[in-house]
Structure formats: structure tokens, C-alpha cells
Amino acid sequence: MSNTSASNNIIFTTDHLDTNILLDLYKAILRPRLIEEKMLVLLRQGKISKWFSGIGQEAIAVGVTLALNNDEYILPMHRNLGVFTTRNIPLYRLFAQWQGKASGFTKGRDRSFHFGTQEYKIVGMISHLGPQLGVADGIALASKLKNSNQVTAVFTGEGGTSEGDFHEALNVASVWQLPVLFCVENNGYGLSTPTNEQYNCQHIADKGIGYGMESHIIDGNNIVEVYTKVSDIANSVRNNPRPVLLEFKTFRMRGHEEASGTKYVPQELMDAWALKDPVANFETFLKAEGILTETEEASIKDAFLNEINEHLHIAFAEEAIIPYETIELNDVYQEFNYQNVTNYSELKEIRFIDAISESLKQSMTRHQDLILMGQDIAEYGGAFKITEGFVEQFGKERVRNTPICESAIIEAAMGLSIAGMKSVVEMQFADFISSGFNPVVNYLSKSHYRWGQNAQVVLRMPCGGGVAAGPFHSQTNEAWFTKTPGLKVVYPAFPYDAKGLLNTAINDPNPVLFFEHKALYRSIRQEVPTDYYTLPFGEASLIREGNDITIISYGAAVHWVLETLDNNAHIQADVIDLRTLQPLDTETIYASVKKTGKAIILHEDTLFGGIASDISALIMEHCFEYLDAPVKRVGSLETPVPFAPQLETQYLPKNRFDIALNELINY
Numbered sequence: 001m002s003n004t005s006a007s008n009n010i011i012f013t014t015d016h017l018d019t020n021i022l023l024d025l026y027k028a029i030l031r032p033r034l035i036e037e038k039m040l041v042l043l044r045q046g047k048i049s050k051w052f053s054g055i056g057q058e059a060i061a062v063g064v065t066l067a068l069n070n071d072e073y074i075l076p077m078h079r080n081l082g083v084f085t086t087r088n089i090p091l092y093r094l095f096a097q098w099q100g101k102a103s104g105f106t107k108g109r110d111r112s113f114h115f116g117t118q119e120y121k122i123v124g125m126i127s128h129l130g131p132q133l134g135v136a137d138g139i140a141l142a143s144k145l146k147n148s149n150q151v152t153a154v155f156t157g158e159g160g161t162s163e164g165d166f167h168e169a170l171n172v173a174s175v176w177q178l179p180v181l182f183c184v185e186n187n188g189y190g191l192s193t194p195t196n197e198q199y200n201c202q203h204i205a206d207k208g209i210g211y212g213m214e215s216h217i218i219d220g221n222n223i224v225e226v227y228t229k230v231s232d233i234a235n236s237v238r239n240n241p242r243p244v245l246l247e248f249k250t251f252r253m254r255g256h257e258e259a260s261g262t263k264y265v266p267q268e269l270m271d272a273w274a275l276k277d278p279v280a281n282f283e284t285f286l287k288a289e290g291i292l293t294e295t296e297e298a299s300i301k302d303a304f305l306n307e308i309n310e311h312l313h314i315a316f317a318e319e320a321i322i323p324y325e326t327i328e329l330n331d332v333y334q335e336f337n338y339q340n341v342t343n344y345s346e347l348k349e350i351r352f353i354d355a356i357s358e359s360l361k362q363s364m365t366r367h368q369d370l371i372l373m374g375q376d377i378a379e380y381g382g383a384f385k386i387t388e389g390f391v392e393q394f395g396k397e398r399v400r401n402t403p404i405c406e407s408a409i410i411e412a413a414m415g416l417s418i419a420g421m422k423s424v425v426e427m428q429f430a431d432f433i434s435s436g437f438n439p440v441v442n443y444l445s446k447s448h449y450r451w452g453q454n455a456q457v458v459l460r461m462p463c464g465g466g467v468a469a470g471p472f473h474s475q476t477n478e479a480w481f482t483k484t485p486g487l488k489v490v491y492p493a494f495p496y497d498a499k500g501l502l503n504t505a506i507n508d509p510n511p512v513l514f515f516e517h518k519a520l521y522r523s524i525r526q527e528v529p530t531d532y533y534t535l536p537f538g539e540a541s542l543i544r545e546g547n548d549i550t551i552i553s554y555g556a557a558v559h560w561v562l563e564t565l566d567n568n569a570h571i572q573a574d575v576i577d578l579r580t581l582q583p584l585d586t587e588t589i590y591a592s593v594k595k596t597g598k599a600i601i602l603h604e605d606t607l608f609g610g611i612a613s614d615i616s617a618l619i620m621e622h623c624f625e626y627l628d629a630p631v632k633r634v635g636s637l638e639t640p641v642p643f644a645p646q647l648e649t650q651y652l653p654k655n656r657f658d659i660a661l662n663e664l665i666n667y
Helices: 019-044 058-067 081-086 091-098 131-145 164-176 204-211 223-239 267-274 278-288 294-317 325-330 352-366 390-394 406-418 430-444 447-451 495-507 556-566 586-596 611-626 645-651 654-665
Strands: 002-004 011-013 152-157 180-186 214-219 244-249 347-351 370-374 399-401 422-426 457-463 488-490 512-517 525-529 541-544 549-553 573-577 580-582 599-606 632-636
Touching: 011 223, 019 058, 019 081, 019 223, 019 278, 019 294, 058 081, 058 152, 058 180, 058 223, 058 278, 081 091, 091 294, 131 152, 131 164, 131 180, 131 406, 131 430, 164 180, 164 204, 164 406, 180 223, 204 214, 204 244, 214 223, 223 244, 223 278, 278 294, 347 352, 352 370, 352 390, 352 495, 352 512, 352 525, 370 406, 390 399, 406 422, 406 430, 406 457, 430 457, 430 512, 457 495, 488 495, 495 512, 495 525, 541 556, 549 556, 549 586, 549 654, 556 573, 556 599, 556 654, 573 586, 586 599, 586 611, 599 611, 599 654, 611 632, 632 654
Parallel strands: 152 180, 180 244, 214 244, 370 399, 370 422, 422 457, 457 512, 488 512, 549 573, 549 599, 599 632
Antiparallel strands: 002 011, 347 525, 488 580, 541 573
16 A cells, blocks of 8 residues: 655555554654754753754665664664654663763763763764765675674765775775665765765766665665665565665755754755655654554653653763763773683794794684785785785685775775674785774774774784885874873884784784884794794883983884994993883883983884884883983984985984984993
8 A cells, every 4th residue: 555645745655564663663763853853952041062963864864774683783874763762771871971971972071972882772873974985885794704693884975985095995894795774864964065065977876887786775764664665675684685775865944053044054955845745754654544643642742752751860960970080081982802822832833924924823813803904915915915814714704915005995894893703904004004094093092082992903003114105105103192091002123022012903902003123034044933822012121231321112123233232332222122112111211310320211103203202201200310411312204204215224223323322331
């Protein structure tokens, strides 16, 4: 049977839907509308600070959510209140979230819908809009690897489709045939920018063609069409995993957020879409069909309004958060119960590069849920051949070549973590992390602090100069990340440390950037246990001892230090190899400086803004009375890394370190 609403603005085709389902759809779409109307009142009263209205497009969030199973992940945007209400999150928790109360989902650390909850299988967005699309890829990849026959739905607006993340995520999903529903709410405006200034094609759905992806256009104001079509598509995707692009045509009846207003929208456009109100039209249809009576309507609305007021009272009555510095600091990282593994006997001399490869191979054997991802890492074995032979041993499902799209792959790694899996992502060169910078510093680093979700991701960072690779393949950019709370940064100098620390990084539930200096790969050899073992983070290595001076370094620069000391036999120094930069072993640094009275810090990074500046400041603050000379820092020239060997030699600080060391000894 095909029925049409009395106003004839929206056609509701209700074949195969019984009365109970239609009433459930009505209740589900009405509930967020009534909450929104209450929020607008509270906003005018100054009782909430900000509101992103979804009035006019509720049918999309509600219909998609009802079409999914409760154990399937949804990644909504800030206008998708219907996702949260349809998953039946207690309203007082939503209200507390919006007021920055402790019973919300972020302990007052983030606002509105910038949160996730594993309990309800919802993963909220961040303000940068794009990353959730790649995260959905990762969740869907986990589903596919586990053969769980689940779909993942992720939302974005038509403005968000201009983001590079959108294109990267769709491409990866298509190449890997991931079960993702990419839900685009095309509501006409990205803030005030109309669609004709966002894209130059008739429909966003047309973009699916370029990715070899199935796509559909759905009336986003028709709750029945959204629910039935998405249900059919979701069932199909569960049985035949693949990505589908869904464009929902709708309209935003309020401003981008309430302070924005809608003056930029022509009034005739507002009037036309007002006639297509998804709640009013469905309500009219149900009444016309005798499915909903006036009495039932009043009863349903009264029950919802009472629920809203009751839960608002609970949220308003909750005490404001009392800040405790210790709690804030402790929540930046997920607690890591480090397990020290030392049950090895046989030693074998291997290269630095072999130590990395052995760690990955033994960790892959130990952790069946560990996935390796990166450009050319499968059959080719990676740019440095570290994963050569891995495909034969572990298969292409676990050793995955990726398209050239750092953001989407880092985001997919985050999605794998949300789904309970580990991943190691190889940046072909550390320089290329800049193409995936946003998800590292804004998603991986902040998720545990924001809503308790860890990012169990290791990013391998082949880095460093000395091999005449020029400005884009030679950077050692660790300082970009030591500044970002929530990230751990590891930078070994020896094969033994590299293997043990990489094993620990893979075990750590927090995001780790693991720097591997390319010049060390095949030049440094050391006896290393053949068995699996771990080394703790935050413990530096005192590799030489002396009373004259404390030398602090890490990575390839440690070897420059040792060579310099070999050429200056009169200098007896404590040499500290930091090994990890975050966490930093300040205890070993302070103890040495208090003994020697002098300190010099050498790193390959350019000097200004490098970690040597912070170490120097820490020494000055904590060891000042023990110092016999100013703390000295030595780093590379304040230029990009040059290509020509003679220019690179001048750029690197190795030769300048010898001069600086002797000057400080003679101070």
C-alpha cells in the first residue's frame, strides 16, 4: 500500500511496515525535536552556552540509527541528536554533557556532541569534521577481519565533503571493500556557504562513481524512506561487505549554530523547506491514516516533555565539577601495566633494521589482532625492506598495502583501536606525517583524555639526515609531538633498544610515535636477544660514566657523541641516551648533572624549539645550584635539510658538537 500525507508535501510509502513500526518511527523522530525546542528555550535563558540545531533533518539521524543494529557503530556529527536519543542514552547524561557536568561523557573536557561512548557504540566527531570518516574505515575493517557481518555508519555534511579526509576515506573504503555507509546530510549550506560554492556537480552521490562506489540519493525529510532504504542497504552490506555513499537531501532550518542566524538564506527557500518539515508531515500522515489519534499524540508528547523536564532537573541539580590537577593529568594517557619480559638466552649480532623487523615479526605472532599498514609494505616489503616476507607468513589481511593517504590510514588505525585491535602504521618517511598531522595531534592524542577511548596505535617514523636525501626525506621532527599531550615518543639509538622498545610500544594502549633513524638501519650492529623481550619507557640508558660533564642525546646523535669522546680521550663524561622522549627520564638527567656540574644536550633536530630547550630549562629549574657552567644546547642549523653532502654536513651538528663540548669543559 502506498499512502500520501494530507499536505502532499512528502510521500510516505509504507509497504510492509505495520502500525507499531510507524508509531515507533514517530516517537523516535518526535523525541529529538522536543528536546531541541527545549534547548532553544534554555539557550535564550542563558542556561546552556551553545547549540547546533538539527531541526528539519531529524529523519536522517533517526532513520539511519533505527536501520542499524545496536551493536553496530555510528559516527555522528553535531546535528545528529537523533542518533543519541534513538540509542536511548539517558537524557540527563546528554544534558550534563552539554553543561560540562561530571555525569556527562567527557568530564567537562569537551562540549556538545564531541564525545563517544562504547556502551552505546557511538563515536563522536571533532571540530575538524573529516577524521571520523577514516575512523569509520578502521572500525569497518575490524568488522570485516572478524567476519562479524556488521556495518558502520558515519555522518558528514555537504561542506565536509570538501575535506581531503572525505576523499581519502572513500577511496580506502572502496579499495578495501569495507562495510561503511557514508551518510552525507546535504542541508544546503556549510555555515553560510551554499552548495554551489562547495562542489561543482549536481549531486554529491555522483562522487561515488569516481571511487567505484555504489551511491543513493534519499529524501532526508522522509523518515519512512530513510528507514526502509537504509535498512535494505544495510542488510545488503552485511551480506556483501562494501562501502555505500548515501546523499540525504534535506535542509537546515536554523543557523549553523544559533548565534549565526539564517539571514543569508533567501526567505522563499526557508518557506519551501518549512512545508517539508519531517516531523509535522509524518504526524499529519499518521493522523490522516488513523494510525495516530489526537489523544495519543498528546499523551506521547506529554510523556516526552515530562521525561525532558525530569532529566533536566537531575542535570541542573548536579554539582559543578571540582577541578583536581592529579585527575586531569592522570587521564591524558590510559594506564599501562608494563610487563617486563626478559626470558631470553641466545644472543645474535644483528643490524638496527633487523631488530625492527624481528620485533614486528615476533609481535605479529604474539598478537593475533595486530595489523600492519603502510605504503608498499606487503609484497615489496616496505621502502627499507623491513617487512619483506611478512605477507607469506601473516597474509595480506594483516600486512596491508595502503593507498597514499596518510590521514585516512592513521584514522583507520584509530578505528581499529576503537574496535579493540592493535595496529602499526609505517610512515614511509617521517616527513610524510605532515600529511596526517591532524588525526595524530587532534584525534589520537586527545581521545583518552576527552572520553576515555584509547588509541592503541604505533606510528613508525623512519627519519633523519646523513644520507643525502634532501628536505623532504631527512627531517627528524620529534619535537612536533613531544609538545602534544597524549602522545608517547620513542627514539632508540641501538638495535637492542629498538627491538625491546618497539615491543613495548605495541603493547602500550596509548599512541606511540616510534622514530627510527635511517642512517642507523644498516650501519649499527649489536648483540640482541633472539627471543621476544621488552624494555620500559621512561628509562634512559647511561652508556658511559665520567665526572667531567653530562652529555644528553638520543638517536643517531648518540653515536656522534661516542665518536667525539673517542677523539677526546681527556674528557670523562656521563653519556645519557634518552631512548624515550615522552615519557622523559628526568631522574637520570638530574642525578648525573648534580654529579658532574656541567651539561650539554645534542640533538639532530634544528635547535630552536627542539626538546633540548625543554631539557635545558628543566636542568636550570631543578639543578641550578649544582651547575658550574651554563647548560649548552647543540642542534642543526635553522634551515631545511639540504641535499648536497657538503651542505648537509654543514647543516648537521656533529662537527659543532666537538667545539661546543670542549668550550664547556674549559669554561
